[in-house]
Amino acid sequence: MPGAEGGSGDPGNGLRAALSGLTTRGRSFLAAGVAAAVCAYVLGQPDLLRVGLLLAALPLVCVVVLYRTRYRVAGGRRLAPSRVPAMAEARVFLRVDNVSRIPTGLLMLQDRVPYVLGPRPRFVLDRVEPGGHREVSYRVRSDLRGRYPLGPLQLRLTDPFGMCELTRSFSAFDTLTVVPKVTPLPPVRLAGEASGYGDSRTRALSLAGEDDVIPRGYRHGDDLRRVHWRSTAKYGELMVRREEQPHKARCTVLLDTRREAFYGAGPDSAFEWAVSGAASVAAHMLERGFSVRLLMDNGSTVPGPDGAGGFGGNDSSDAAGVLLDTLAVVDHSEEPGAGLSLAHDVLRAGSEGLLVAFLGELDEEQAAIVGRMRQRAGGAVAFVLAGSGWTSREAGPYPDVPPGGEPAPGEQDDEEDAQRSVRMLREAGWTVLPVSAGDGLAELWQRADRYRSREEAGAR
Known part of the structure; x- marks a missing residue:
């Protein structure tokens, strides 16, 4: 049976542990038997002794039998x-x-x-x-x-x-x-989700690939029908033609886990919304045939680094399981002060297709780092969970102000910093969607598509 725990068990503490398991009835029988045996010895009644031995032996026999059958x-x-x-x-x-x-x-x-x-x-x-x-x-x-x-x-x-x-x-x-809870997302087309980055030739390669005519050295197991004789004569060693190598569309999901970037805790906190959003986007893109990579602010990636730059394989179900298992235990990063620079270093080392980021509160420095990430992506969408509105829904948008009251000056500064960060990301080319407590990811996902259409219309 799956999940069987073994049929023999452990012996516990031996017979002494079994004797300690006597119930009130068993202890009473044992005490009565001992008392009857003592009285029989004092009074000289052999019949009473037999009764006492029977009363004392019954619970002991039950202990031995039960000890063996367990x-x-x-x-x-x-x-x-x-x-x-x-x-x-x-x-x-x-x-x-x-x-x-x-x-x-x-x-x-x-x-x-x-x-x-x-x-x-x-x-x-x-x-x-x-x-x-x-x-x-x-x-x-x-x-x-x-x-x-x-x-x-x-x-x-x-x-x-x-x-x-x-x-x-x-x-x-x-x-x-x-x-994390996975929200079904509508099928929308986001900028860069099927194109990678760069010129039109690179975008075409990201979907269909091309026949690489540059030969390479012969490897054991290569089909001899692929031998490129002209190159073999030129280089003096056996060369073969490379087969078509299709390029899957790529998507990187960036999850900000900095503790100082999120307010509150619990199932309804901003951080849990971000984790659930990252899981939803990753599952949605895998269903659409994308190679998906999960990237943390500390630079760690899932799947781990491999020949494809850390992107998942072709089996979407296995990749989704790995990503969900990772997000099930993800917690705030333990590297205060590192910010998002480590994630930027990972992105700078390769080329991305679509980049979807779930970010907490950003100061001007961190917003500038995120803005530079856009240079390596064909399209970039950022969900920014900033503002203290996530602290407590019942207490109003600010922790020390009742609903309907005016925020404190410090809270106003935080809101101005959040607006400034959003503006910097948009100027860098990001499609930015500020997220408030209670917002649904599916509606925001559709809104990102409308922003893309609006940007394309403005570009024309």
Whole structure:
């Protein structure tokens, strides 16, 4: 069974641990047996001694039997699905198999789950026949993305007489991955999304590729029908023609994770909106056949650096899984003061097609760095989550001002800095969409398309 936790279990603390599992009934029988044996010795009553030995032996026999049979109970767990979006439910299936030759007593099943997934589930199971099994299930749900361990599974066994209870813990556990919520996006055409950058020849190559007629050296396994004899005679070594090498359209999703760039925390914070937006755009572009790369402000990329410059392969489902798993655990960067310069260095080393950035608050220096990123992209769209309106929706747009009040002078300065940053990015050629609390990504995505059409009309 997938997710099985093994059928033998661990021995615990031995027979002493089994004796500590005596119930109140078992302890009473044992005490009564000992008392009867003492009275029989004092009073000289052999019949009473036999009764005492029977009373004392019954719970001890139950302990020994239960101690031996607990190794023959197997437990398993299965998640459906193992990767779930935030605020969605997953179901956990538990299975208990009795692999011994005798039936079990009453079983209490308990699974350990993190508190963010809900209360700890407990189940009471009837006796399981030899070779039989029981299945139960429960649901988990989390508003916070992350990777959460489930388990280990705990099983409490009892004998048919209720004399002893033993708790068994399995060693294995499973992991539930809660990924960011992915918003379906409308199919729009953004500037540069299918063109890379540069002149028309480069743009054509980004979609169709060309037949590279420049020969290269022969490699083991090359088809001899591709040998370029003229070049072979010229260079004095075996040369072959290169086959057509198509260029997939590329998209880079830049996620700003600087702690000082975002206000608030929790599922409705600006940072969580940015993470969910990055996941939505990445999944949308993969569905459209793009090679997608996720780039962080600290310069790290997903997928990692490879021969294609860090862009994903052709399998969109695998690439989407890798990106979502990464975004499930992404947190604020631990490099204060580094800013976005490391991400700019990565972009400067190659050529991009479409660049989509999810940015927090930008000062003038960081806005200038982001503006220079536009030079290496055929098209650039920035979602800027600036302003303290993300601090608390209930408290109004500013933390110390009630709804309808006037912001403090310092807050006005922050808004002016945000507007200045947006203006600098637009002057650098970015399509900029300021994001406020409550804005939907799908509507902003369509608005970016309208901005593109407007810019193209102005250019003509």
